[in-house]
Amino acid sequence: MQVPILTYHGVNIAGNDYDGNDHVAFAADLELIHQLGLRIVPVQWVIDRLLGRSERDLNGCVALTCDDGSNFDYYDLDHPVHGLQQGFFSALLDFRRRHGRDAQPDLHLTAFVIADPAARARMDTACLVGRNWMQQEWWRPAQASGLIGIENHSWDHNHPCLDSPGPHDLARGDFFAVANEAQAEFEIEQAQRYIAAQISPQVPRLFCYPFGHVNSFLKDDWLPRRGEQVGLDAAFGDGAVPASLHSERWNVPRYICGWHWKTPDALREILAATLG
Numbered sequence: 566m567q568v569p570i571l572t573y574h575g576v577n578i579a580g581n582d583y584d585g586n587d588h589v590a591f592a593a594d595l596e597l598i599h600q601l602g603l604r605i606v607p608v609q610w611v612i613d614r615l616l617g618r619s620e621r622d623l624n625g626c627v628a629l630t631c632d633d634g635s636n637f638d639y640y641d642l643d644h645p646v647h648g649l650q651q652g653f654f655s656a657l658l659d660f661r662r663r664h665g666r667d668a669q670p671d672l673h674l675t676a677f678v679i680a681d682p683a684a685r686a687r688m689d690t691a692c693l694v695g696r697n698w699m700q701q702e703w704w705r706p707a708q709a710s711g712l713i714g715i716e717n718h719s720w721d722h723n724h725p726c727l728d729s730p731g732p733h734d735l736a737r738g739d740f741f742a743v744a745n746e747a748q749a750e751f752e753i754e755q756a757q758r759y760i761a762a763q764i765s766p767q768v769p770r771l772f773c774y775p776f777g778h779v780n781s782f783l784k785d786d787w788l789p790r791r792g793e794q795v796g797l798d799a800a801f802g803d804g805a806v807p808a809s810l811h812s813e814r815w816n817v818p819r820y821i822c823g824w825h826w827k828t829p830d831a832l833r834e835i836l837a838a839t840l841g
């Protein structure tokens with residue numbers, strides 16, 4: 566198994582070109598992946614294979630994820646500077662309309678969302694444009710569509726816009742700081758419970774580290790001990806290699822759009838090198 570896991574950020578909108586706009590990139594990448602004859606599958610399938618729960622053949626497969634759970638994941642929104650943006654969900658629907666259901670029967674995007682409504686409201690004013698674009702009312706319909714899965718991107722991202730220190734003496738600003746029992750329960754377990762309540766009967770089973778910050782306490786101690794107890798199957802970092810049967814369960818690698826690739830050609834290289 567060699568499955569590249571690609572990651573997009575709905576809030577990355579610095580213009581309307583591929584480089585600098587993750588929505589333009591996402592729509593183009595769906596086409597590229599399809600043209601190359603690759604199959605898009607839910608990232609949960611990769612984890613099921615990694616954990617030996619399934620024998621699915623994932624050769625020639627790619628998985629898609631997006632981070633931070635802004636409204637751009639689900640809605641088309643009018644950006645104040647760069648105009649109307651097609652959200653990820655509508656890009657998936659568009660792809661389906663153009664190619665038919667059989668083209669990518671397992672088409673799926675995993676959205677890692679931030680749980681705490683108060684933290685999301687703070688980010689909406691501090692980092693976005695204060696138009697309530699960090700809401701949660703779309704989580705359930707997104708999940709119900711079958712095209713998007715809602716998963717855990719922590720309680721509040723331990724974001725620099727939050728008052729520091731936070732609860733449990735947590736210094737704000739990066740996720741390396743989440744380094745003791747109480748802080749891990751606060752950031753990860755609490756988010757598991759909150760998100761589960763919003764999307765029930767579904768439950769979140771995957772976690773991804775905010776900022777891609779993976780520390781040894783979480784990866785080697787807390788998650789191996791507490792992960793399954795809080796309902797988690799795996800955690801994702803940004804290792805920029807394909808996921809394989811040798812991937813670390815609590816630090817499964819992903820490629821980040823705008824960082825590990827900025828052009829369709831660079832993505833083509835990632836896909837070609839890993840899929841032969």
Ligand SMILES: [Zn+2]
Nearest residue numbers: 632633775776
């Ligand atoms: Zn994030």
